[in-house]
Amino acid sequence: MKSFEPTRKEVSISEFFDKNRQMLGFDSPQKALFMAVKEAVDNSLDACSDMGILPEITVRVSEEGKDIFKVYVEDNGPGIPRNEVEESFGKMLYGSRFFEERQTRGQQGLGISAAILYAQKTTGVPAEIVTKTEGDITAYRFVLEIDVKRNSPNTLSVEPVIWDVKSGLKITITLKGRYTTGRQSIEEYLRETALANPHSTFHIHLPDKDIEIARSVEDPPPIPISVKPHPHGIDLGDLISIVRESSEKPLETILEQRFSRVTKQVAKSIVEKSGLSGKDVKKMSRDDFDRLLKVIRETEFMEPRKDCLSPIGSDALFRSAIATFKDYHPAYFSQPVTRGPFVYSGHPFLIEAIAIYGGDLPKEEPIKVLRFANRFPLLYQQGSCAITRAISSINWNQYGFSQPVKDQLPVGPLILAVHVASTKVPFTSEAKEAIAQVDEIMDALDTALKAVARQIKTMKRKEAHKNQVEEKFSLIEQILPEIAAKSSKILGKEVPDIRPVISKVMNVVAFREINGELWVENFTGRQQSFRVLLRGEKEFSQDVKDLKPFQKMKLNFQREAVISSEVYVDLPEPILLGAYSLPKVFENE
Amino acid sequence: MNEKLERIVNEIYEELNGGRIPKVELKSRNKGNIIFDPRTSVWRYGEETVKRYASRASSAKSILKMLYIIDFIDEMEKGSKTSTLREMYYISEGWKLGKFESQDESDMMVEDLEVMTTLLREEMRLRPEESGASVIGNITLTEINRKGEKKKINCRDDVGDAGYTIPYNVEKEKIEFVSEDVDFVLAIETGGMFDRLVENRFDERMRSLLVHTKGQPSRSTKRFLNRLNKELGLPVVVFTDGDPWSFRIFASIAYGAIKTAHISDILATPTSEFIGITASDILRYDLPTDKLNERDVEALHAELEDPRFNVPFWKGEIETMLKIGKKAEQQALAKYGLDFVTDSYLPEKLSEIGIL
Numbered sequence: 001m002k003s004f005e006p007t008r009k010e011v012s013i014s015e016f017f018d019k020n021r022q023m024l025g026f027d028s029p030q031k032a033l034f035m036a037v038k039e040a041v042d043n044s045l046d047a048c049s050d051m052g053i054l055p056e057i058t059v060r061v062s063e064e065g066k067d068i069f070k071v072y073v074e075d076n077g078p079g080i081p082r083n084e085v086e087e088s089f090g091k092m093l094y095g096s097r098f099f100e101e102r103q104t105r106g107q108q109g110l111g112i113s114a115a116i117l118y119a120q121k122t123t124g125v126p127a128e129i130v131t132k133t134e135g136d137i138t139a140y141r142f143v144l145e146i147d148v149k150r151n152s153p154n155t156l157s158v159e160p161v162i163w164d165v166k167s168g169l170k171i172t173i174t175l176k177g178r179y180t181t182g183r184q185s186i187e188e189y190l191r192e193t194a195l196a197n198p199h200s201t202f203h204i205h206l207p208d209k210d211i212e213i214a215r216s217v218e219d220p221p222p223i224p225i226s227v228k229p230h231p232h233g234i235d236l237g238d239l240i241s242i243v244r245e246s247s248e249k250p251l252e253t254i255l256e257q258r259f260s261r262v263t264k265q266v267a268k269s270i271v272e273k274s275g276l277s278g279k280d281v282k283k284m285s286r287d288d289f290d291r292l293l294k295v296i297r298e299t300e301f302m303e304p305r306k307d308c309l310s311p312i313g314s315d316a317l318f319r320s321a322i323a324t325f326k327d328y329h330p331a332y333f334s335q336p337v338t339r340g341p342f343v344y345s346g347h348p349f350l351i352e353a354i355a356i357y358g359g360d361l362p363k364e365e366p367i368k369v370l371r372f373a374n375r376f377p378l379l380y381q382q383g384s385c386a387i388t389r390a391i392s393s394i395n396w397n398q399y400g401f402s403q404p405v406k407d408q409l410p411v412g413p414l415i416l417a418v419h420v421a422s423t424k425v426p427f428t429s430e431a432k433e434a435i436a437q438v439d440e441i442m443d444a445l446d447t448a449l450k451a452v453a454r455q456i457k458t459m460k461r462k463e464a465h466k467n468q469v470e471e472k473f474s475l476i477e478q479i480l481p482e483i484a485a486k487s488s489k490i491l492g493k494e495v496p497d498i499r500p501v502i503s504k505v506m507n508v509v510a511f512r513e514i515n516g517e518l519w520v521e522n523f524t525g526r527q528q529s530f531r532v533l534l535r536g537e538k539e540f541s542q543d544v545k546d547l548k549p550f551q552k553m554k555l556n557f558q559r560e561a562v563i564s565s566e567v568y569v570d571l572p573e574p575i576l577l578g579a580y581s582l583p584k585v586f587e588n589e
Numbered sequence: 590m591n592e593k594l595e596r597i598v599n600e601i602y603e604e605l606n607g608g609r610i611p612k613v614e615l616k617s618r619n620k621g622n623i624i625f626d627p628r629t630s631v632w633r634y635g636e637e638t639v640k641r642y643a644s645r646a647s648s649a650k651s652i653l654k655m656l657y658i659i660d661f662i663d664e665m666e667k668g669s670k671t672s673t674l675r676e677m678y679y680i681s682e683g684w685k686l687g688k689f690e691s692q693d694e695s696d697m698m699v700e701d702l703e704v705m706t707t708l709l710r711e712e713m714r715l716r717p718e719e720s721g722a723s724v725i726g727n728i729t730l731t732e733i734n735r736k737g738e739k740k741k742i743n744c745r746d747d748v749g750d751a752g753y754t755i756p757y758n759v760e761k762e763k764i765e766f767v768s769e770d771v772d773f774v775l776a777i778e779t780g781g782m783f784d785r786l787v788e789n790r791f792d793e794r795m796r797s798l799l800v801h802t803k804g805q806p807s808r809s810t811k812r813f814l815n816r817l818n819k820e821l822g823l824p825v826v827v828f829t830d831g832d833p834w835s836f837r838i839f840a841s842i843a844y845g846a847i848k849t850a851h852i853s854d855i856l857a858t859p860t861s862e863f864i865g866i867t868a869s870d871i872l873r874y875d876l877p878t879d880k881l882n883e884r885d886v887e888a889l890h891a892e893l894e895d896p897r898f899n900v901p902f903w904k905g906e907i908e909t910m911l912k913i914g915k916k917a918e919q920q921a922l923a924k925y926g927l928d929f930v931t932d933s934y935l936p937e938k939l940s941e942i943g944i945l
Contacts, residue, residue: 475646479653482686483611483643486656487602490663491595500608505644 025431026118033069033177036119037061037186039111040073040171042376045197047077047169049310052220055200061186063207064174068123071115071173079133079167085142086153089113089129113153115173117146122176126156130170132163139163179207184379187211191324192370192377196312196419198320216323217316228260230304231296233346233424239296240289247281251292254281261301270295306341306348309421312375314338314352321354321417330415331358331463334455335537335564339448344440349422351441351448355456358463361413367391367401369409372419373427373435381434387418389437390445399453400460416452418445451537458536458566462513465566469512469578476502499550509547511567511578516559518567520544521552524575533582536565590666591713593706594659601652611643613652615705616851623850625896631845631853634704650686654698657687662713671714674699704851711758711809719803721755722810725787726798728769732756741767744798750787752801759813766821772796773944774817775935776861778804778829778838782919782930789931795945798823805838808849811856814842818858824944825858828935831866831876832916833888836907839863840897864938868909871917874934877924878915885916 025035037059048055053076060072080088089112116127132139138160147154163170181187187206194202194213199220204211229238246254255267262270271277274292276284284292312320317336325333333356340350361368371378371387382388388409396403396410403410426436435441480498488495506523509530513519522528528547532555534540540561547553567579597613604611616622617637626633643649661680665672672680677699678692689695699710710716727745734740744753756763775797777783783801786792792799798817802810817823827842829835845857871878881889889907892898898907910916922930939945 471646475643475649479646479649479686480605480643483601483649483653483656484605486653486660486687487598487605490590490598490656490660491602493602496602496606498605501605501610501643504608504610 026114029067029176029178030180032115032118032122032175033061033071033179034184034186034189035111036071036115036173036175036177037073038189039115040071040173041190041193043112044073044075044077044169045193045200045375048075048200049221050223051078052223053077054215054218054220055197056203057200058203058205059186059190060205061179061207062205063179067176067178069175069177069179071175072170074168074170076165076168079131079136079139079169080129081133082131082136082140082158085129085131085140086144086155089116089127089144089153112171113146115175116144117148119173119175120145123174125174128170128172130161130163132165132167132169134167136167139165139168181208189377189379192372192379193375195320195324195370195417196372196375196377198312198316198323214323216319217313221310221313221316224310225305225308227305227308227423228258230261230343230346231255231259231299231301232343233304234259234293234296236289236293239293243281243284243289249281251276251279251281251284260304266299266301270299273299303343304346304348304423306343306350308423309341309348309350310375311338311350311352311421312336312419317352317354317417317419321356325356325415328356328361329359330356330361330413332356332456332459332563334452334459335560337448337451337455339444339451342440342444344426344438347422347424347426349420349425349441349444351444352419352421353445353448353452354417355452356415356417357456357459358413361415363413364411366409366411367414367416370415370417371435372417373425373432374421375419378433378435380431381428384428385434386437386441387420387435387445390442391416391418391449394446394449394453396453399457414456416449418449420445455537455564458564462566465578466513469510472506472508472510472577473512476505480505503549506577508575508577509569509571509579511569511576513562513578516562518555518557518562519552520547520555522547522549525549528571530569530571531582532579533568533570534561534565535568536561538565540565590663591706591708593708594662594702594713597702597705598656598659601656611652612640612648613655613705614638614640615701618701618704620847623847625844627896629853630843630859631857632847632850633853634850651698654681654684654687654689654695655702657681657684658695658698658702662715665714671716673716673718674710675718677715700848700851707851709760709852709855711760716757717807717809719807721757721759721807722803722813723752723754723783723801724798724813725752726771726774726792727796728771728798729767731765731767733763745792750784752787752799755809755813757807757809759809759816766816769798769821769823770796771798771823773824773826773939774798774800774814776800776802776806776814776825776827776842777919778802778835779919782828785920785927785930789928791931791935794931795935795939802838802842806842808856811842811845811858814861815856815858818860825861826864826939826942826944827861828864828919829866830916830918831868831871831910832881833885833892833907833910835866836863836892836898836903837888840895844897862942862944864935864942866917866919866921868906868913871913871915872909874922874925876917876921878913878917878921881910881914881916886911 026032041057041059044057045055056076058074062070064070119125126143126145129142129144130139141159141161143156145154145156190202190204194200198216201215202213242258243254252267252271255262255270256264274295276288276292314336321333334354336352336354338350338352341348369388369391371385392407392409401410401412420435426438428434428436484495484498503523503525508523509528510521510523511518526549529545532542534557540557542555568582569576569579570582573581601611616634617639622635622637624633624635641648641651643652674696675692678689678695681689681695699715703710724744729743731739731741742753777799780801783799786799814825818825827839829838843857843859843861845853849856889911892907922934936945
């Protein structure tokens with residue numbers, strides 16, 4: 001972006017677009033179609049989140065001719081006021097930067113306009129936009145194109161239309177593209193978007209399939225708060241722009257008013273240390289700004305506000321992961337782990353991670369990594385992303401995964417979904433496809449991922465236990481009864497009572513997890529008293545007294561605790577099934 | 590219901606009824622428990638037994654599967670039916686927990702039942718896929734056909750050029766020998782050579798019974814040879830290609846196989862003689878050859894370790910073959926004309942081993 005800013009007024013928008021196709025993400029027909037959907041859907045989600053609306057989004061991609069696709073996206077967001085439509089869809093021309101920090105999907109103010117322009121250049125079909133705001137009686141249908149000579153949007157027609165909703169926006173773009181499936185496809189993007197936005201409902205119609213994704217949580221995330229930038233998060237260009245925008249005021253006042261965490265006193269001392277006391281802001285030279293920035297960097301401030309971040313949330317992420325991956329029948333979903341908020345270069349950030357393990361996930365392939373920045377999925381440039389690097393740098397052998405090549409992704413039936421939320425996610429490039437390896441973020445990713453990996457390790461140990469338990473129960477609940485039934489049928493005799501045999505075969509106190517509930521059953525032939533300890537991220541215990549032979553009871557542990565912990569019991573190893581033995585802590589009375 | 594099968598079920602039932610963990614016990618089918626008995630020259634089971642207790646899920650499952658098979662056999666008996674091993678495997682699809690993972694597993698379990706009961710699978714109404722051998726020669730036998738009639742057949746005069754095909758069950762209840770006018774039995778590996786000998790009327794000219802083993806002989810073929818040898822006192826001579834795999838065909842006819850060690854007595858014919866093609870034949874008759882490949886060489890080395898080949902004749906032949914690095918087919922004898930095998934080769938070799 002920097003490269004074009006100084007000359008943007010002179011370069012025709014069309015020319016600019018051609019030069020920057022790659023940067024804008026329109027470098028192949030396949031990616032162009034993908035980007036058009038992505039830009040429209042990102043806009044819809046952002047619009048809803050600004051107003052605390054639960055998004056309901058319809059996406060339709062249809063093939064209109066050879067390599068010609070119509071992309072239609074409809075939302076239930078606030079709509080765009082009639083007089084702002086042109087500006088909103090021609091934003092790339094204005095390019096005004098708002099100096100506030102807020103967690104957004106990271107629009108460059110270009111995305112949707114770029115899609116409209118790309119469509120126009122490849123098919124000549126103008127964009128159609130239908131908008132309705134809450135105050136409007138009717139909706140308005142705009143047919144809009146971008147006048148490449150004047151570098152401005154050009155409305156071809158506006159007419160009122162009936163649309164029976166409170167508010168919303170529909171956009172239709174017809175462009176040349178290629179529809180693909182599988183990795184880096186529209187479907188993958190929408191599914192991952194749904195995962196990171198569990199409060200959203202999607203109706204998806206693709207050329208080869210229809211997909212319905214219902215929201216898995218009913219509360220919209222809190223509306224992100226705008227905060228002024230933290231002085232440590234600013235670069236020279238930003239500093240110059242901010243100061244020049246309010247050049248009628250003295251420098252101290254500008255610093256105090258336009259940045260967060262800068263008190264009057266601190267502002268004064270910065271100006272003094274920079275040797276700029278009483279200097280007319282209009283006359284500040286490049287050197288003056290350099291010195292000012294240096295002093296700002298050396299000054300200590302309170303950390304930035306962290307409540308401006310909008311995490312997916314533990315509970316929402318957990319439900320969302322279950323809804324998204326249930327078709328793989330995973331053996332386990334880890335409890336989501338959140339680390340932060342922390343701060344890098346004046347920008348608050350936090351990490352959320354969840355692991356999905358086992359079931360039908362492929363065992364012989366590298367694990368699948370789902371990367372998210374501010375709730376939007378990153379599908380490209382996986383190798384150079386901080387998230388991938390942080391995962392690869394962990395020694396996965398320690399957690400029971402093979403890692404054929406050191407510093408590469410481990411192999412196994414595992415999905416790691418990782419979300420980095422920040423007022424300013426540090427991307428490696430303007431295409432915003434990979435997160436840069438910033439030390440503070442790498443450290444936070446490392447601890448978050450290790451916390452998830454520990455859970456997986458516990459899960460895998462539990463899995464081994466579980467198989468053992470299930471095998472025994474299948475023996476006593478299915479195989480032995482069938483042996484009894486079959487042998488008596490052949491002989492024409494009565495079916496024998498097999499409880500004594502079951503007791504002999506088992507001779508254990510058996511712990512069994514059924515749908516997140518922990519059950520205990522006494523097969524030892526005598527009364528048992530013991531203490532049960534759940535060890536996971538936290539510890540829970542329960543005492544059981546006088547459990548009679550063949551008595552079965554449900555233990556009062558929370559589902560989350562049962563799922564994520566291992567069971568320890570103060571009974572000797574030989575008479576335990578599905579639990580580890582602990583030294584006796586509880587004497588029979 | 591067959592008594593021996595009923596006894597197995599009854600034991601399981603009584604253990605359950607008495608509150609004991611059910612088990613089945615059978616001779617260990619581990620390699621280590623299969624011994625080459627030098628006295629009788631066949632493979633036999635040793636004394637080692639294994640017990641499968643129903644306290645382990647896998648053993649309990651195999652007990653359950655065994656019950657399903659026994660029940661199935663019982664049902665077949667009531668309906669006067671038989672089934673192939675493969676049919677039973679497919680029928681087991683409906684046996685819920687008793688379902689087999691593969692046909693290997695179900696075949697193995699039928700062998701287990703044979704080991705436990707000393708019944709043959711044919712007596713349990715189960716039969717293999719493969720058809721038995723073709724036979725041509727002056728021998729008369731009776732076979733009970735599917736109508737239940739006793740049918741008298743002379744294997745030279747009542748059959749076409751393809752010969753009499755022996756059924757899967759060649760036990761006395763099915764086949765009885767009536768009369769014979771032959772001096773020996775010649776078991777032939779390949780179809781091409783069998784047809785050559787038939788066309789050249791070798792059976793009549795040399796008073797022999799020709800048996801086409803169709804490669805590695807089936808159980809019923811081996812059992813048929815065993816009966817011809819034991820009951821009619823006919824010597825059995827084996828005529829195969831000259832390569833390590835054909836040597837194994839001879840070994841299996843003569844000494845039995847590890848898989849069928851429990852029934853070696855009725856399958857093996859330890860007095861059989863190998864006539865050729867030997868490695869010495871290759872040199873002596875200067876036969877057209879192929880080079881031994883890696884697998885052939887490995888097989889020959891394995892045979893040097895095999896107790897069945899641990900006699901000077903075989904040691905010498907195997908070492909010769911390794912040394913010349915060559916193998917030859919039966920039909921390589923055609924180098925000297927179509928009649929060479931019947932006019933020269935076989936008469937010479939048969940005289941050498943004292944059959945003629």
